[in-house]
Amino acid sequence: MIDIISVKQEFPILNTNVRDEKLCYLDNGASAQKPRVVIDAITKAYELEYSNVHRGLHYLSNLATEKFEAVRGKVKEFLSARSSDEIIFTSGATEGLNLIAYSWAENNLVKGDKVILSLAEHHSNIVPWHLLRERIGIELKWIEPRADGSLLAEDIIDAMDDETKVIAITHMSNVLGSIVDVKKICEEALSKGIISVIDGSQAIVHLPVNVQDIGCDFYVFTGHKLYGPSGSGALYARRERFEEMKPFMGGGSMINHVGTQSVSYNIPPYKFEAGTPAIVSIIGLGAAIDFVEMIGRKHIYEYENKLVEYTKARFLDLDFLALQGTSETKGGIFSFTIFENKLHPHDIATIVDQKGVAVRAGHHCAQPLLDHLGLSATCRASLAMYNTENDIDRLIDALKFCMKLVS
């Protein structure tokens, strides 16, 4: 059993230096670092267990298929889905959300139907709906966050009308850090026959997630933010939706029979997984899930909550800094600017990098939100289970150093 206080040691890169300073990694919202067990699982898969999956009869193909399919079971348990069939492997949240828009929405929506989105969605939960708007003429209805950055279930529920067919909402904003009461939203959506799509890309890293309890139709996440490899991810699709979904892409594995004039398809989830999947990345995702489960999601949640409170207090103490999103439900994502724009967010990120502190600056793939806030960019520090109060202190010291340069 690894204690969370010493968990940092499990991540080799966190014991390295950048620019002669010990790495202080606070860019986890973009992508998290990988524990040794994930790196080892990837190496082992290539060294000892590698072959293509599903179609072979030889030993290695069966072994690789077993390892790969076992991850479906792990994801099912991790999300508390009813069955492993409801887990579709994807390359990440972006593919999952596009799959929903093409496979389900394009076949079930017509011109004039409304899709409710919040202004705080990541582009990957916006652009697939814009593409659908361009193809079939759906309407997009936008819900604004409140002044403190919270996205209230009530506001989303109030916007549901007779034309609303889908709500597509983030579980946790990647800019404001606000956590959304998706259970309340999905309950109301279900009672009105509205399909619910939840983007769990950020939430899955910080909160226990139970898709049956939430009651959503679709839930997506991406593996690389969850301490797993890039190129891995999963989409939960409630079994009742299967009949309404057409294949997303065509190719190997997703078919039952292909003739010259006809084609029939494999059963879900394979029907939605065309071509050779990201075999080793998915095996690595399985190792990441095992790692998170070994630490314990409740344990991670409690530890991170304390760190969020500490970070909030330290940020609110800085009189030169404007924090975006201060709601009660805020998780470990802190976007900020410096008052009077004395330093551009890109300059802040570049200067703190000189002190070994990695943060992100830009629009964070959330331009509608940044427009709403009247900003073109923010600086963002985002936490993971391996961050400590010392990391926050280093960030604060580096920010004070930035201010010294301009005062």
Ligand SMILES: Cc1ncc(COP(=O)(O)O)c(C=O)c1O
């Ligand atoms: C809330 C949210 N949704 C979706 C995504 C897209 O994830 P990916 O690029 O891994 O598909 C991200 C990534 O930053 C995100 O933060």
